[in-house]
Amino acid sequence: MEQYIIKGNKPLEGSVKISGAKNAALGILAAAIMADEPVTVENVPDVRDAHVILSAIKGVGATVKEVDKNTVEINGKTITSVDIQYEQVKKIRASYYLIGALLGKYHEAKVALPGGCDIGSRPIDMHLKAFKALGAEVDILAGGIVWARAKKLTGAHIYFDMVSVGATINLMLAACMAEGDTILENAAKEPHIVDVANFLNAMGAKIKGAGTDVIRIKAVEKLHKATYSIIPDQIEAGTFMIAAAVTRGNVTVCDVIPKHLESISAKLIEMGCEVEEGDDTVRVCAKGRLRSTNIKTLPYPGFPTDMQPQMAVALALAEGTSMVTESVFDNRFRYVDELTRMGGQGKVEGNTFYVDGVEGLTGAQVAAPDLRAGAALVLAALAAEGYSEVEDIMYIQRGYEDFDEKLRGLGARIEIVTSEHDAQKFRLKVG
Ligand code: EPZ
Numbered sequence: 187m188e189q190y191i192i193k194g195n196k197p198l199e200g201s202v203k204i205s206g207a208k209n210a211a212l213g214i215l216a217a218a219i220m221a222d223e224p225v226t227v228e229n230v231p232d233v234r235d236a237h238v239i240l241s242a243i244k245g246v247g248a249t250v251k252e253v254d255k256n257t258v259e260i261n262g263k264t265i266t267s268v269d270i271q272y273e274q275v276k277k278i279r280a281s282y283y284l285i286g287a288l289l290g291k292y293h294e295a296k297v298a299l300p301g302g303c304d305i306g307s308r309p310i311d312m313h314l315k316a317f318k319a320l321g322a323e324v325d326i327l328a329g330g331i332v333w334a335r336a337k338k339l340t341g342a343h344i345y346f347d348m349v350s351v352g353a354t355i356n357l358m359l360a361a362c363m364a365e366g367d368t369i370l371e372n373a374a375k376e377p378h379i380v381d382v383a384n385f386l387n388a389m390g391a392k393i394k395g396a397g398t399d400v401i402r403i404k405a406v407e408k409l410h411k412a413t414y415s416i417i418p419d420q421i422e423a424g425t426f427m428i429a430a431a432v433t434r435g436n437v438t439v440c441d442v443i444p445k446h447l448e449s450i451s452a453k454l455i456e457m458g459c460e461v462e463e464g465d466d467t468v469r470v471c472a473k474g475r476l477r478s479t480n481i482k483t484l485p486y487p488g489f490p491t492d493m494q495p496q497m498a499v500a501l502a503l504a505e506g507t508s509m510v511t512e513s514v515f516d517n518r519f520r521y522v523d524e525l526t527r528m529g530g531q532g533k534v535e536g537n538t539f540y541v542d543g544v545e546g547l548t549g550a551q552v553a554a555p556d557l558r559a560g561a562a563l564v565l566a567a568l569a570a571e572g573y574s575e576v577e578d579i580m581y582i583q584r585g586y587e588d589f590d591e592k593l594r595g596l597g598a599r600i601e602i603v604t605s606e607h608d609a610q611k612f613r614l615k616v617g
Pocket of ligand 1: 557558
């Protein structure tokens, strides 16, 4: 089993290039099958979740050409089935986008219910209710397969009960080729919502208002070929910004959209970091000890839930007590016990982690409970005195391209090892 071995307590310095946004890629790769012409998607992050979606669409017959590490050409013309088996998608929740894409294009989809990171109960009731509003019949079959089908899909006025990234994207997919127009109210506004809408528009869809809470979709008959480049990953960028903060380093994240990082930059400034924005870069420099603050996760433009564990690690090292309130998911504190084993202090009550900052953390053997929590533990290990081993890194690899390599580029002492022998070699090398 692969794990990271890390020797911490070294400031990270230099610049790091941020990859394409994983959560935009998952929507876009699913959407790409909706045209019967070749669609080229660039800046696709080379991460596990993207590979799972690509293998699922290959599984139903789509033609997928991997042009290079980050570019893929997809043609949905060769699709022969609307049936996505559990084995193909059990590891990712975003398989639900294949329901929207297949239903929108073929008026039928049979897709295994999503798995994904265990960060609380993650129903898709709003997706299903909204598909029904477009005229689909939806059943959950034995084995947890969602079967959605319609003679025709008709545009509708849909008001989401809660702000949901997944439901917003899924409905853009299902509605863009329906008969008649659709309005989505209380839509999510995350940068990747805008990116998926821009991609669909590049294929000929007529979607307006993405990035606001009302999205208007004028139906079109079909989608056509396009070439599109995915936006940079806001969460990957934020993770490296916090890596600078916790190691008292000086790191520039490159190829980013600084506007998307404002909620993270604002908190880092409050905590005493220097944050300098360029046109497509953000530099974070941390000199002394960080200061405490409070965060509450909210849909965009609020503080992202996907940055909550990483920011909590920074606060674990800050002077004073901070409150970290999770208001999007109900079980996103599974890293706290692991952090405690590294010397972190504080307690979770309800949906709030009361963090008592300590001066330093100490290396330990920990396991990644999920993607972002895993990344947060790597940050803790980079700041900690001594060696740490982070197990279950397959979760981290779901969403971070070449994480260890990029960190090494900033001077981090981190390697992937598969045996105690490799770990010993690393210790001897690093000293
Ligand atoms: C997306 O998940 C992301 N995943 C998550 O990223 C991210 O944490 C989340 O949005 C919030 O930003 C992808 O884009 C693939 P939601 P999603 O629907 O779409 C409730 C990461 O680390 N809800 O916006 O599943 C839900 O339980 C991951 O990259 C319903 O009740 O999130 C949650 O409390 C993990 N019914 C809230 O809404 C529904 O039908 C927001 O979830 C749908 C959602």
